[in-house]
Structure formats: C-alpha cells, structure tokens
Amino acid sequence: MDLIKPLGRQNHTSVTEFVLLGFSIDPKKQSLLFVLGLLVYLLTLAGNLAIIVLVWLDQCLQTPMYFLLGNLSFIEICYTSTTAPKMLWDLLLGDKTISFIGCALQMYFFVTLGGTECLLLLAMAYDRYAAICHPLHYTLLMSQKVCRGLLACSWAIGNINSIINTALVFSLDFCQSNEIDHFLCDIPPLLQLSCSDISVSQLVTFNISGGNMIGAFGLILLSYILIVFSVLKIRTAQGRIKAFSTCVSHLTVVSIFYGTLMYTYLRPSSSHSMEQDRLVAVLYTIITPMLNPLIYSFRNKEVQGAVRRALNKDRWSP
Numbered sequence: 001m002d003l004i005k006p007l008g009r010q011n012h013t014s015v016t017e018f019v020l021l022g023f024s025i026d027p028k029k030q031s032l033l034f035v036l037g038l039l040v041y042l043l044t045l046a047g048n049l050a051i052i053v054l055v056w057l058d059q060c061l062q063t064p065m066y067f068l069l070g071n072l073s074f075i076e077i078c079y080t081s082t083t084a085p086k087m088l089w090d091l092l093l094g095d096k097t098i099s100f101i102g103c104a105l106q107m108y109f110f111v112t113l114g115g116t117e118c119l120l121l122l123a124m125a126y127d128r129y130a131a132i133c134h135p136l137h138y139t140l141l142m143s144q145k146v147c148r149g150l151l152a153c154s155w156a157i158g159n160i161n162s163i164i165n166t167a168l169v170f171s172l173d174f175c176q177s178n179e180i181d182h183f184l185c186d187i188p189p190l191l192q193l194s195c196s197d198i199s200v201s202q203l204v205t206f207n208i209s210g211g212n213m214i215g216a217f218g219l220i221l222l223s224y225i226l227i228v229f230s231v232l233k234i235r236t237a238q239g240r241i242k243a244f245s246t247c248v249s250h251l252t253v254v255s256i257f258y259g260t261l262m263y264t265y266l267r268p269s270s271s272h273s274m275e276q277d278r279l280v281a282v283l284y285t286i287i288t289p290m291l292n293p294l295i296y297s298f299r300n301k302e303v304q305g306a307v308r309r310a311l312n313k314d315r316w317s318p
Contacts, residue, residue, distance in 0.1 A: 015174040018103050020096045022087065022183040023278065034091040040290050041084045047293030048073035051303075058306040064142040065131070068124045069296060071151055075120065076289035079113040082106055083184045083285050090183070100170075103185040108166045110184065110285075114261070115212060116158030121254055122216040123150040125223040128247050133230045161208055168204055172196040182278055184285070188264065189277070209265060217258050224251070249296045253288070260284040 023033070055061045055070035086106070090096045098106070130141040169187060172194040182189040187205055191198045227247060234240045260280050297303040 015100060015178045017097050017099050017178060018185065019179045020086070020090060020098055020183055020185075021179055021181050022090055022096060030091045030094075034088055037084065037088050037091065037286070040286055041080065041088065044080050044084075044286070044290040045077060047290065048077045051293050051296065054303065054306045054310065058309060060302060060309075061306055064144075064147050065124070065127050066302075067147050068120065068127060068151070072117065072120055072124070073293065075113055075117050076292055078109070079117065080286055080289040082109045082113065087183045098185065103180075103190075104166055104170045107169065107185040107187070107190070108162050110186065111165055111209075112158045112162035114158075115161045115209070116154045117257065118213055118216045118261070119154035119157055120151070121250070121257065122219055123147075123154060124250050125220040125254070126150070128250060129223040129227055131246070132227050132243050157212065161212055164208055165205055168201045169194075172198065172201065182281070184281065186277075186281070205265070213258070213261060213265065217254075217262075220254055220258075249300065252295050253292055256288050256291070257284055260288070 051073040052070050055066045055073075083106070086098065127142055130138050134141060165187060169190050172191075173196045174190075174193055175195040177193060180189050180193060187209075191201060191205075224247070227244075231240050231243045234243060260283050264277055264280055264284075297307070
C-alpha cells in the first residue's frame with residue numbers, strides 16, 4: 001500500500017498516512033516499556049478520576065478552588081488519552097502508522113487540551129489571588145458565574161488556538177517523507193517534515209500559541225507577586241505559612257507544565273532535538289498528568305479528609 005501518492009505535474013506528493021517512529025529503543029525492551037506505560041496511564045486515570053469523584057461527592061470540596069481542580073483532572077484524563085493509547089498500541093503491536101486525518105485530529109485535541117490547561121492554571125492562580133489578597137470579597141470575585149466564565153473562556157481560547165495551528169500545519173505539503181520522529185503528531189516534528197515554506201506557520205505558532213502561553217504565565221507570575229506582598233503583611237509566621245501553603249501545589253504544577261511547554265515550543269527551530277523533545281513530551285503528556293493528583297493531595301488536609309470520609313462511608317454502608 002502506497003503511503004505517499006503523486007500529485008502529478010507539480011512533482012509533489014500527497015501523504016495519506018504518517019509513521020510515528022516513537023522511541024529509539026531495543027525491540028526486546030518494548031514489552032517492558034509497554035507495561036510501564038500502561039501502568040502509568042492506569043494510575044493517571046485512577047488518580048484523576050478519584051479527584052473528580054471526591055469534588056463531586058464531598059460537600060467540603062464544593063468550593064471554586066476544587067471546582068477548578070476537578071476540571072483540571074478532567075482535562076488531564078483527556079490530555080493523556082490523546083497520546084498514551086496510540087503509543088501503547090505501537091509498543092504492543094508495532095503498528096506505527098496513523099492516517100492523515102487521524103494525525104490531524106490527534107494534534108487538534110492535543111493542542112486544544114494543552115492550551116486549555118494553560119489558561120485553567122491561570123484561572124486557578126486568580127482563585128488563589130482572590131482568596132489571599134481579597135478574602136472578604138472572595139465569594140464575589142469567585143462566584144459560580146465567574147468560575148463557569150473562566151472555564152468557558154479557557155476552552156474557547158484553547159479551541160481557537162488549536163484550530164488555527166492545525167489548519168496551518170496540515171495545509172503544508174509533505175512530499176519527502178511520511179516518518180514523524182516522535183510518538184505523537186505535534187507541531188515541531190510536522191513542521192520539520194514539511195517540504196513547504198514553514199516561515200508563516202512558525203510565525204503564527206510563535207505569536208498565537210507563544211503569546212497565549214507567555215501571557216498566561218506572565219499573569220500567573222503577577223498573581224503570585226501580589227500574593228507574596230499580601231502574605232508578607234500577615235503579622236504571624238504561622239499565618240504566613242498557612243496562607244502560602246495553599247499555593248504550593250499549584251506552583252509545583254505550573255513550574256513543571258509551563259517549564260516543559262516553553263522548552264518545547266518557544267525555542268528556535270534550529271535548536272530542536274527530536275530526542276530531547278520526545279523525552280520532554282513524555283514529562284508533560286504522561287508523567288505530569290499522573291503526578292497532579294498526588295501533588296494536590298499530598299499535605300492537603302481537605303482532600304485527605306474527603307478521602308477518609310469516603311472510605312468511612314463505604315465501610316459503614318450496608
């Protein structure tokens with residue numbers, strides 16, 4: 001079956017399928033990598049589903065912060081599910097092909113969910129800013145209407161960003177090779193694969209995706225600068241520690257997620273190493289979604305209390 005079909009007089013070709021090369025490892029180790037990948041994926045699903053169920057069922061977690069956290073867990077499940085099943089399938093059966101449309105859909109959902117998560121993390125930073133800097137007006141600043149508006153804006157901007165990038169990338173010609181040096185259909189490896197002039201696509205990607213990413217990260221930094229100033233005004237050391245401890249989990253997630261994204265998407269194309277990009281992509285597509293439930297539950301007394309109440313309820317239920 002021909003994966004690249006000639007287009008005729010223009011001496012160009014049309015790719016009908018791509019091949020995801022994935023990881024350059026010994027074939028004998030693929031079974032081990034499959035088992036590890038499957039374990040991480042199942043832990044990711046279990047951990048994030050647990051957060052969603054706890055937020056939904058426990059009355060003590062019916063707050064704006066945990067409403068946003070529940071939606072973050074939903075995004076993490078979808079985000080890792082756009083890449084992990086195909087990667088595991090490739091490792092198990094060695095079928096590395098993906099259709100042109102399948103590749104476009106994977107990139108669309110991947111970029112949509114990544115962009116939405118960027119903005120949702122900004123909404124969570126605003127929640128911490130409102131709670132610490134304006135506690136008396138918190139219920140007004142983070143009302144149910146505001147929370148839903150922030151969530152809707154995150155999804156809308158993430159979708160618009162993804163539609164533009166996906167349309168630009170898949171309007172290019174792929175006429176030399178159909179082998180993607182990655183385990184997913186992402187913007188940098190596809191741009192490297194194209195035989196068209198990619199300067200416009202690179203410029204738009206940097207301005208739109210990079211603008212959203214840097215803008216959201218800048219506002220998160222601003223939120224935490226204001227939070228630090230407010231925390232320093234608290235007279236007791238115990239009060240300062242208690243106020244800032246509510247931000248530690250969010251800061252950890254932001255550092256990992258934004259750090260890896262900026263490393264991947266904001267570097268000049270000449271400095272891209274696919275081997276490094278694959279390893280970094282594993283971190284923000286597979287490892288971080290698994291760690292987020294642990295990060296938000298570790299030393300979080302409200303989540304731990306909700307877990308204990310859920311376990312006790314199941315224990316005493318007939």
